Amino acid sequence: MSKKLKLIVALTLCVVMIASLFAGCGKKTNSGTDGTGTDSTTTNQGDTKAEKTKITFWFYPRYVVEGKENGVYEQELIDAYVKENPNVDIEFEMLAWNQGPEKINIAISSNAMPDSVFDYPGRIIGYGAQGVLADLNFMFTEEDRKDIPQSILDHCMLGDKIYMYPTHISPVIMGVNRKLFRDAGVEDLLPLDDPNNPDRLWTIDQFQKALEGIRDNLKNVAPIVFYAGNEQGDASIRMFIQNFGADFVNKEHDKVVINSEAGVKGLQWILDAYKNGLIAKGAESLTSTDALDMFTQGAAATCILFGPGNMNTLNKAIAEGKAAEGFDFAFVPQPSIDGKSVKVEAQVIGYCIFDNKDQKRIEESAKFIEYLAKDPKNVLASGAFPVRASMGQLYDHPELSYAGNISRYVADTGYTINNYAKVRALWYPELQAALTGAKTAKQALDDFAARATEVINEK
DSSP states (O other), X not given: OOHHHHHHHHHHHHHHHHHHHHHHTSOOOOOEEOSSSOEEOOXXXXXXXXXXXXXXXXXXXXXXXXTOOTTHHHHHHHHHHHHHOTTEEEEEEEOOTTTHHHHHHHHHHTTOOOSEEEEOHHHHHHHHHTTOBOOOGGGOOHHHHHHSOHHHHGGGEETTEEOOEEEEEEEEEEEEEHHHHHHTTOGGGSSOSOTTOTTOOOBHHHHXXXXXXXXXXXXXXXXXXXXXXXXXXXXXXXXHHHTTTOOSBOTTSXXXXXXXXXXXXXXXXXXXXXXXXXXXTTTTTOOHHHHHHHHHTTSEEXXXXXXXXXHHHHHHHHHTTOSOTTOOEEEEOOOBSSSSOOOBEEEEEEEEEBOOSOHHHHHHHHHHHHHHHTOHHHHHHHTSEESOGGGOOOOOSHHXXXXXXXXXXXXXXXXXXXXXXXXHHTHHHHHHHHHHTSSOHHHHHHHHHHHHHHHHTOO
8 A cells, every 4th residue: 555545544544533532522312212111312421321201191181271272282381391301201192081081091901001191080090999000199298288178189099099189179069140039039048248258158948048039939930950861960969968968978988878867858858849849840851961051041040060161151151142131140159058168069180190110200290290280370271270278369250269269168079989980870860760759868869879889899
């Protein structure tokens, strides 16, 4: 080889070595799964190595923001978080209401679970019972436990394990059309506008007198609508019975106890009110949708199941001229036996963490959940109310402020019992039988409690 050629080769090798040296000082990203499900991004700077954890969140469309399609708000939340936390990658998927539960069940059976799902206790606690969720007790400080009422945390627990991190709560109480009570001359019988009664509490007797005022003074208007056409809205009817001093299930959640003396008294009141014209005719075949429609159209003065979302729908109907003329809406709680306290039906919503046998993914999922849960704007995006007392009032509207305050009376609806869906399907046939006179109040509740308890204890 000539000296000139040797010189060219030597210079070429020097250039290659220098280029390699500079390349080694830069960042090299390798995207791959390390066997535990943690995606790693490796940065070579000497002997240092930083891992980037990948987590997956599945959302039902519970965040509703005007002008944004489903998934847009969720992506914005993720982008903002990842910008501040570059050590984590977050993938997400939007679930359809009618397909989400099946998709999750398939993911569980095939061991291909996401890291978290945004849902309610009726399903999440069921996943916990299957042993596929992480216990979230580690996420709650002493301050958290003081900030979130125990009655709300109870909705998130199975035994002593916490399987759901609550973010917001949506109460289901009652609505009244003040105009109809005013037209009947009995508006003063409603528990409204009393500074000494900000929670608007009232007794069964006071409630009955108000309904009698509608019955006796207005034609073609039902005082209230009850329904037994199907299982939808069933918890509101049971909660009415619970406000006579009954419980739906025992504390261990292995027995239905609504057939107690107080429970029988509550159902008997419904049957007597039905016979006496205080409840709309045809209750045995009416549905919760009928109750809402009749209320909107002014055919009923009171609606037994009404929440913030229903109020928004009503306001839209009023604006479009599709509601009764002069509609004047207000929230009231269900009446109670003593009028000093009340049991409120509510849906608590939050996040769970699936146990994918990767502690790092659990930790990073928990951090993202806390980031989401502690921002008031995300509560507002849900259209519901905060579970944390420290967030205070988020709404200026007086009726929404009231609904948020009354949420502190949330009671056990039984959402977290085993086989809840099967149990609720047993309810309305027994209520139908009682309303038609085929069974007494005691017979109907005894039969329901016996069969429902069997279903709860099925494996």
